[in-house]
Amino acid sequence: MVSSLPLSSDDDQPLLANKSALNGHNGALVNGNGHASKNHDVSMSELSDEDDMPLSQTVKSEALTPQPPRHSRKRKAVYAETSSDDDTPLASSPGKARSAAIPMPGAASATTLPASSATAKGKLAAKREDDGDYASDAPKKRATNGKAAKAPPRKKAKKEESEDASTSDDDEPLVKKRAPPRRRAAKVKSEAESSDEESTPATPQKPAKRASKKVKDEASPTLETPKPKKRAAKAKKEEENGSPAKGKGKKKEEDEEGEVFRWWEQDPNDDGSIKWQTLEHHGVFFPPPYEPLPSDIKMKYNGRDVDLPLEAEEVAGFYAALLESDHAQDATFNKNFFEDWKKVLARYPPRDGTKITEFSLCDFRPMFEHFELEKAKKKALTPAEKKELKKAKDEMEAKYTSCLLDGRKEKVGNFRVEPPGLFRGRGEHPKKGCLKFRVRPDDITLNIGKDAPTPVPNMPGKWKAIQHDQTVTWLATWTENINSNHKYVFLAAGSSLKGQSDMQKFEKARELKNHVDRIRQNYQGDLKSKVMADRQRATAMYFIDKLALRAGNEKGEDEADTVGCCSLRCEHVTLEAPNFIIFDFLGKDSIRYYNRVPVDAQVFKNIRIFKQNKDDDDNLFDRVTTSSLNKHLNQEMKGLTAKVFRTFNASITFQRLLDENTLSKKTLQEKLNAYNDANRQVAILCNHQRSVPKTHDQAMEKMREKLRGFKYDRMKLRHVLFGLDSKYKKQKKYSADESDIDDDWIVEHEEQLQAKEVEKAEKKFAKDNEKLAEEGKDALDKSVLDERLKTIKDDFKRLTKERGTGKATLKREKPVDKLEEAIDKLEEKIKAFKLQIVDRDAGKEVALGTSKINYLDPRITAAWCQMHDVPIEKIFSKTLITKFPWAMEVNPEWKF
Incomplete structure (x- = not known):
C-alpha cells in the first residue's frame, strides 16, 4: 500500500513555491509519499489524492521548542472567556486562508433596519459551532511533567456558528436536479415565542400537509435502516413492469429522500439538556501506519546518504513532500520543522551515526523525486484500477460513516482522524512547521449510549475514556498538540442535531429584529x-x-x-x-x-x-x-452575542437587497446574477475575501472561447438560412456578423472540433469493445473505427470548403422555422453566457460560499427561488440542500 501525506485542515492549504537552490527546493507541491497535497475536501474518487493515507508518527515529544518572542508591544492579559469566534472547536471545515484586500465603501450604511420591518420571533436556543480547524487535526498534547494531559472538561458543545467555512464544494451550484415541489413550512414555536405573540404578530404559516414519518425498529442494534415498505414495493412493481433502467437512479434517490427524519415537524429539543436517548457508533477511523521508503531512497546530509530510522524518516518525508511549496521557502516554517525534527532525531538517531546539526546541509530531493514518481504511477492507473481502489477504501470506511441516534441512522461528519504532518497554520502563524503527532486511541474520549457496545479501534490501543453524556452532541474528542485545542467529531451537516442547531441560530438572529x-x-x-x-x-x-x-x-x-x-x-x-x-x-x-x-x-x-x-x-x-x-x-436580549449581530446584519441586508430588485420579466441568468450580486455585497460587508484564483485568467479565457463557439454555431445556422431564403439577409435580426470571429480563429476552432470528435470516437470504440468483452463476445474490428474516423474527416473537409464563402450545409436538413428557432435559442444562450462571464469576473476576489453557508438564513434563498421560479439547484449545491432540509419547504412569501 502506498501511503500519502495526510490532508490537513484548512490551515494547511498549500501555496505554490518559487525555486530555490538550498535543500533541493525547486518545483511542485506533493504530499509525504509523492501525492499532490490538497485541501481535505478532495473527492474520494480522485484516488491520486487519497486524503487519509498516513505517514505515522510514533514519537510523543515531551514538549515543543519554545517560539521566538514576537515584536515587542504591550498586551493585555488573556481572559478566561473568549469570544464566540474562537472558543469552541467544530468538526466541519473552515474556509481557506486568504490574503486579498478590497476597499469596502458604504458598508456603514448597509445594515440600517427600519423599525417597521420587525416580524415574529423564532426559537431562542442557538447552538454555536467552532471556527477552529478540522476536528481530526492533531493528537492531544503531552504534559511537560511526564504525566498525561488532563481530559477536556465535560461540557456541552458551546453554541457557536461556524464563521468562515470552506467553500470548496458547497458553493458550486447543481444544475441538473429539478426544483423541489413547493410545500408549506412547518410552524415552529418556542416557549419564548408564545410570550411575545400578543406584541409581535407572527408571519402566518399553515401546518405541514404531511405528517412526520416514523422510523421503524428504533431500537435496532445494527446500523442498517430498512427501506419503507410501500416505496420498496412500488419500486419492485415498476421493475417487474419493465421500467427503463435510467429511472432506477431516480427511484433510489427518492427512496433516500423519503428516509429523511423530518425533525422540524416535531418539537425540537432546544431545552439545553438531553439531546438524545440512545447513541451507537463505531468510533473514529485511524489512518494506516507509515510505510517505509524503498531502501535505495535516502535523504542526503552534506552530500552523503543518511540511514534514518522509520520514525525520523517519516518526519523528513513530511518536509520533503512540501519541498517545492511556499512553505519550504518560509523561514519560520523551516525553523520550527528543524527544531522538532531534531527532537525526533535525538530519540531515533541515524543508524549510520550521521550528526544532523545544520538545516542548510540537508537535501530532501531524493525523497521528493520518489514521491513524484509514485504520484505519476497513481495517475497512470486505469479507470478500472482506480475504481477498485476506491471501492476497497469505501468498504474499509463504510461502518464509520454513520451512527444510530435514537434508533435513526444518521451520517457522521469528520469520522477520519487526520494523519500526522507539519502544521501549516493560517497567515503568519508563529507555530507553522511544527510537528503534528499521530492521534492514537489512548488520546480519544468517546461518547456513546450506556447500553451501546464499545467500538473497537482499527489500530492497536484502548480508548482514553468512555462516557455517556446525553447533553452533548459530539461523538469523540481529543486535544491536539500544536495549540492544545479540543477537537470534536460531530454528526454530518445534514443530521437532525446539526439542523436544529442551524435553525435555532437563524431564529435567534431573526428574534433580534424585535430588540x-x-x-x-x-x-x-x-x-x-x-x-x-x-x-x-x-x-x-x-x-x-x-x-x-x-x-x-x-x-x-x-x-x-x-x-x-x-x-x-x-x-x-x-x-x-x-x-x-x-x-x-x-x-x-x-x-x-x-x-x-x-x-x-x-x-x-x-x-x-x-x-x-x-x-x-x-x-x-x-x-x-x-x-x-x-x-x-x-x-x-437573552442569548445575544456579537456573533448573532453579525448573522442578523448579514441576513437582513441580504433580504433587503433581494427585495430591491424587480425580476418579474428577467431571464433566469439575470435573476441568478441579481442573487449573486446581493450575496457578493453581504460577503464584502462580512469581509469574506479571497485572493484571485491563480487559474482565474485561464478560466475567463476558456469561457470567452466557449462564447465564440456559440457565435460560430450561430454563424453557421445563419449561412444555412441565407442559402434557403436570401430575404433573411435584409432582416436586422440575422444580418449582424460575429465581429470577434476571424478566419484564423475559425481554422483553429474547426481543427479543435475535429480533434475532439476523433478522441470521442476512439473512446467510444474502446468502451464498446470493453463491454463486448464483458459479455463474452468478439471485439469490433479496427475497420469499424476507421470508418467512423473517415466520416468525421469528410465532415470537416466540407467545413474547410465552406470557409469564407458565406455558405453552409447541415448533416441533416432543417426547415426554415426550425432554423429560426435554433438561432433564437443560441441568441438566448449567448446572452445568458455573457452574464455568466460578468458574474464570474465580479466575484473573483469575494468568497460567496462562506456567507451562504453560515450567515444567510437559507429560508431567504428558498423563498426567493419559489417566488421567482428559480430552481434551488442553481444556487444551492447538493451538500447545502442536504444541510438545510428544514428550509426547503418554506412559503414563497416568507421574509427574514
Whole structure:
C-alpha cells in the first residue's frame, strides 16, 4: 500500500513555491509519499489524492521548542472567556486562508433596519459551532511533567456558528436536479415565542400537509435502516413492469429522500439538556501506519546518504513532500520543522551515526523525486484500477460513516482522524512547521449510549475514556498538540442535531429584529456616557452593528496576530477629518480588513479620545473585553452575542437587497446574477475575501472561447438560412456578423472540433469493445473505427470548403422555422453566457460560499427561488440542500 501525506485542515492549504537552490527546493507541491497535497475536501474518487493515507508518527515529544518572542508591544492579559469566534472547536471545515484586500465603501450604511420591518420571533436556543480547524487535526498534547494531559472538561458543545467555512464544494451550484415541489413550512414555536405573540404578530404559516414519518425498529442494534415498505414495493412493481433502467437512479434517490427524519415537524429539543436517548457508533477511523521508503531512497546530509530510522524518516518525508511549496521557502516554517525534527532525531538517531546539526546541509530531493514518481504511477492507473481502489477504501470506511441516534441512522461528519504532518497554520502563524503527532486511541474520549457496545479501534490501543453524556452532541474528542485545542467529531451537516442547531441560530438572529431598535437607542445614548467603560463598549457595539466586525480576542504570543473589534490597537484605526475612520488590520485567518467609512460625529470624537496618550501598540478599547461585551449583550436580549449581530446584519441586508430588485420579466441568468450580486455585497460587508484564483485568467479565457463557439454555431445556422431564403439577409435580426470571429480563429476552432470528435470516437470504440468483452463476445474490428474516423474527416473537409464563402450545409436538413428557432435559442444562450462571464469576473476576489453557508438564513434563498421560479439547484449545491432540509419547504412569501 502506498501511503500519502495526510490532508490537513484548512490551515494547511498549500501555496505554490518559487525555486530555490538550498535543500533541493525547486518545483511542485506533493504530499509525504509523492501525492499532490490538497485541501481535505478532495473527492474520494480522485484516488491520486487519497486524503487519509498516513505517514505515522510514533514519537510523543515531551514538549515543543519554545517560539521566538514576537515584536515587542504591550498586551493585555488573556481572559478566561473568549469570544464566540474562537472558543469552541467544530468538526466541519473552515474556509481557506486568504490574503486579498478590497476597499469596502458604504458598508456603514448597509445594515440600517427600519423599525417597521420587525416580524415574529423564532426559537431562542442557538447552538454555536467552532471556527477552529478540522476536528481530526492533531493528537492531544503531552504534559511537560511526564504525566498525561488532563481530559477536556465535560461540557456541552458551546453554541457557536461556524464563521468562515470552506467553500470548496458547497458553493458550486447543481444544475441538473429539478426544483423541489413547493410545500408549506412547518410552524415552529418556542416557549419564548408564545410570550411575545400578543406584541409581535407572527408571519402566518399553515401546518405541514404531511405528517412526520416514523422510523421503524428504533431500537435496532445494527446500523442498517430498512427501506419503507410501500416505496420498496412500488419500486419492485415498476421493475417487474419493465421500467427503463435510467429511472432506477431516480427511484433510489427518492427512496433516500423519503428516509429523511423530518425533525422540524416535531418539537425540537432546544431545552439545553438531553439531546438524545440512545447513541451507537463505531468510533473514529485511524489512518494506516507509515510505510517505509524503498531502501535505495535516502535523504542526503552534506552530500552523503543518511540511514534514518522509520520514525525520523517519516518526519523528513513530511518536509520533503512540501519541498517545492511556499512553505519550504518560509523561514519560520523551516525553523520550527528543524527544531522538532531534531527532537525526533535525538530519540531515533541515524543508524549510520550521521550528526544532523545544520538545516542548510540537508537535501530532501531524493525523497521528493520518489514521491513524484509514485504520484505519476497513481495517475497512470486505469479507470478500472482506480475504481477498485476506491471501492476497497469505501468498504474499509463504510461502518464509520454513520451512527444510530435514537434508533435513526444518521451520517457522521469528520469520522477520519487526520494523519500526522507539519502544521501549516493560517497567515503568519508563529507555530507553522511544527510537528503534528499521530492521534492514537489512548488520546480519544468517546461518547456513546450506556447500553451501546464499545467500538473497537482499527489500530492497536484502548480508548482514553468512555462516557455517556446525553447533553452533548459530539461523538469523540481529543486535544491536539500544536495549540492544545479540543477537537470534536460531530454528526454530518445534514443530521437532525446539526439542523436544529442551524435553525435555532437563524431564529435567534431573526428574534433580534424585535430588540434591535431598543439596543441601538441604548448604545447611542452610551456614546456620551461619563463612564469611560460604557462609552468604549457603546463605540465597540456601534462598529459591530454597522460594520459587522467580529468581537475579537486577545492573542497569546504563540498565536497569529489577528484582531477583532475589542482587540483593536491604536495603530489599526486612523482618523480622517471631518468624520472618516480608516480601519486597517488582519482579521480572522489573517485576511486583511481595510475600510474607510464615515461615522457619527460622536463616534469620531470618542475614537480621538480613546487614542489620546496611547502608543500605537496599545489597545484602543482598553476597558472592554469580549466577555464583558457579550455579557452586556445578553442582558439586552437573552442569548445575544456579537456573533448573532453579525448573522442578523448579514441576513437582513441580504433580504433587503433581494427585495430591491424587480425580476418579474428577467431571464433566469439575470435573476441568478441579481442573487449573486446581493450575496457578493453581504460577503464584502462580512469581509469574506479571497485572493484571485491563480487559474482565474485561464478560466475567463476558456469561457470567452466557449462564447465564440456559440457565435460560430450561430454563424453557421445563419449561412444555412441565407442559402434557403436570401430575404433573411435584409432582416436586422440575422444580418449582424460575429465581429470577434476571424478566419484564423475559425481554422483553429474547426481543427479543435475535429480533434475532439476523433478522441470521442476512439473512446467510444474502446468502451464498446470493453463491454463486448464483458459479455463474452468478439471485439469490433479496427475497420469499424476507421470508418467512423473517415466520416468525421469528410465532415470537416466540407467545413474547410465552406470557409469564407458565406455558405453552409447541415448533416441533416432543417426547415426554415426550425432554423429560426435554433438561432433564437443560441441568441438566448449567448446572452445568458455573457452574464455568466460578468458574474464570474465580479466575484473573483469575494468568497460567496462562506456567507451562504453560515450567515444567510437559507429560508431567504428558498423563498426567493419559489417566488421567482428559480430552481434551488442553481444556487444551492447538493451538500447545502442536504444541510438545510428544514428550509426547503418554506412559503414563497416568507421574509427574514
